[in-house]
Amino acid sequence: MSHDLPPTDRDPDGVVDPDDDADGVVDPDDDVDASEAAAAARFAELLAQTADGRLPPAMTAEERGLLEQAVEIRAGASEAARARLALTPARGRAVVDRALRAAVGEVEAPADALAARRERRSARAVGLAAVAVATAAIAVLAIRAGGTRRPVPEAPEAATATAPLPTAWRARSADPLVGRIEPAASGEAAARLDVIFADRLAGFRDRRLTPGGAR
Amino acid sequence: MATSPAPSPAPSAATDLAALEDERARIERAQAGDLDAMRPILERYAGPLYATVILPRVGNVAIAEELLGDSLSAAIEKLGRFTWQGKSIYPWLRQVALNKVFDRFRDGSRRRRLAEALAQALEVEADPVAGADATLLAEEERRQHKARIAGTLDALNPRYREAIELRLVQERSREECAAALGVSIGTFDVLLFRAIRAFRKQYGEP
Numbered sequence: 001m002s003h004d005l006p007p008t009d010r011d012p013d014g015v016v017d018p019d020d021d022a023d024g025v026v027d028p029d030d031d032v033d034a035s036e037a038a039a040a041a042r043f044a045e046l047l048a049q050t051a052d053g054r055l056p057p058a059m060t061a062e063e064r065g066l067l068e069q070a071v072e073i074r075a076g077a078s079e080a081a082r083a084r085l086a087l088t089p090a091r092g093r094a095v096v097d098r099a100l101r102a103a104v105g106e107v108e109a110p111a112d113a114l115a116a117r118r119e120r121r122s123a124r125a126v127g128l129a130a131v132a133v134a135t136a137a138i139a140v141l142a143i144r145a146g147g148t149r150r151p152v153p154e155a156p157e158a159a160t161a162t163a164p165l166p167t168a169w170r171a172r173s174a175d176p177l178v179g180r181i182e183p184a185a186s187g188e189a190a191a192r193l194d195v196i197f198a199d200r201l202a203g204f205r206d207r208r209l210t211p212g213g214a215r
Numbered sequence: 216m217a218t219s220p221a222p223s224p225a226p227s228a229a230t231d232l233a234a235l236e237d238e239r240a241r242i243e244r245a246q247a248g249d250l251d252a253m254r255p256i257l258e259r260y261a262g263p264l265y266a267t268v269i270l271p272r273v274g275n276v277a278i279a280e281e282l283l284g285d286s287l288s289a290a291i292e293k294l295g296r297f298t299w300q301g302k303s304i305y306p307w308l309r310q311v312a313l314n315k316v317f318d319r320f321r322d323g324s325r326r327r328r329l330a331e332a333l334a335q336a337l338e339v340e341a342d343p344v345a346g347a348d349a350t351l352l353a354e355e356e357r358r359q360h361k362a363r364i365a366g367t368l369d370a371l372n373p374r375y376r377e378a379i380e381l382r383l384v385q386e387r388s389r390e391e392c393a394a395a396l397g398v399s400i401g402t403f404d405v406l407l408f409r410a411i412r413a414f415r416k417q418y419g420e421p
Contacts, residue, residue, distance in 0.1 A: 028409060036408070037401060040401075041404050043408050052276065053270070053279075066411045068275050069414060069418070071270070071274040071275065071276070072272075072274040073364055073379065076364045077360075077364045077383070077384045078384045078386055086266050087283070092262055093258055095261060095287065096254060099257070099290075099291060100253070
């Protein structure tokens with residue numbers, strides 16, 4: 001019995017490279033249907049919006065492939081685009097700085113960041129599972145011992161629980177930390193976030209880990 | 216907004232043997248543990264690596280910056296394996312960056328084939344002077360990309376070639392492109408859409 005399948009666009013084995021366009025090259029004068037005209041209009045808009053080479057996150061695989069091709073042509077053949085797409089000195093310094101800091105362990109290397117996040121997520125999941133098991137065990141013991149234990153007088157609420165937090169501990173401007181953001185440094189958001197995060201972490205440590213909550 | 220291009224290795228400074236000696240000394244210091252000694256070298260070569268090695272192979276600014284960062288991190292990590300051979304470190308950095316580009320794409324993918332085709336050994340005579348290697352390599356690489364693009368355009372239907380040249384090389388507006396070709400804007404959009412598809416199919420293939 002034959003099991004020949006009809007032609008399909010699907011790739012059940014995932015072996016077809018989405019970059020490999022199987023469509024034949026059409027003649028410029030071939031008829032245009034409505035869907036192609038719509039796709040071409042959308043692509044024209046995307047192309048106009050991405051003159052700086054930064055592609056929007058949401059688009060089809062074909063649109064991404066064609067836009068990347070357009071960037072390659074622009075970067076390789078257009079002098080004006082080449083200057084526009086070049087790495088600015090500030091951006092170059094930021095990339096170098098991050099690579100050097102990663103090398104001495106001050107920040108994660110770019111390639112390691114995702115893996116590290118995944119590891120932290122896994123570790124968090126293991127920790128939560130352990131807490132859940134421990135809580136369940138305590139609950140079982142409490143229920144079993146419930147009939148023989150005297151009622152415990154309710155403890156007065158801790159004074160710290162009701163003490164209002166200073167506003168600066170709950171919300172404060174990051175302006176003093178990062179200062180005015182010059183246009184040339186607009187791409188260095190990661191470094192600014194690092195500074196803000198370090199400050200907030202220091203505040204948390206002071207309040208929660210220092211005896212008496214020094215801060 | 217137009218931005219100023221990254222400085223390419225300046226021949227005036229780079230062709231000075233003192234600059235080559237400085238590069239060698241900095242690399243030795245870095246290999247001895249003072250990694251910050253590499254900073255001026257990396258800052259000098261980040262621009263050419265990005266503009267001529269990475270971006271033309273990936274066509275995506277965000278990915279290109281990410282790969283540049285990965286490449287510099289890998290270079291610092293592997294610096295102990297680098298052996299000074301009396302010429303600039305740039306060719307070695309270029310190879311590290313190329314490897315990162317290859318790693319990005321699956322074996323056999325169109326992108327991988329393209330990146331490998333574009334990475335064919337550059338026939339550049341190594342100049343035993345500091346930045347001359349970088350300058351020559353970057354310029355030669357740029358020239359090869361441009362020639363490959365021109366060759367691919369030549370192989371296309373003339374109307375496709377004209378559409379791409381007008382819109383992407385000369386960077387004229389859609390309206391100007393449509394007027395130059397004597398068609399409506401909608402027709403020009405379709406023409407360019409088909410032209411880039413045709414170019415993409417042809418580009419990088421033997």
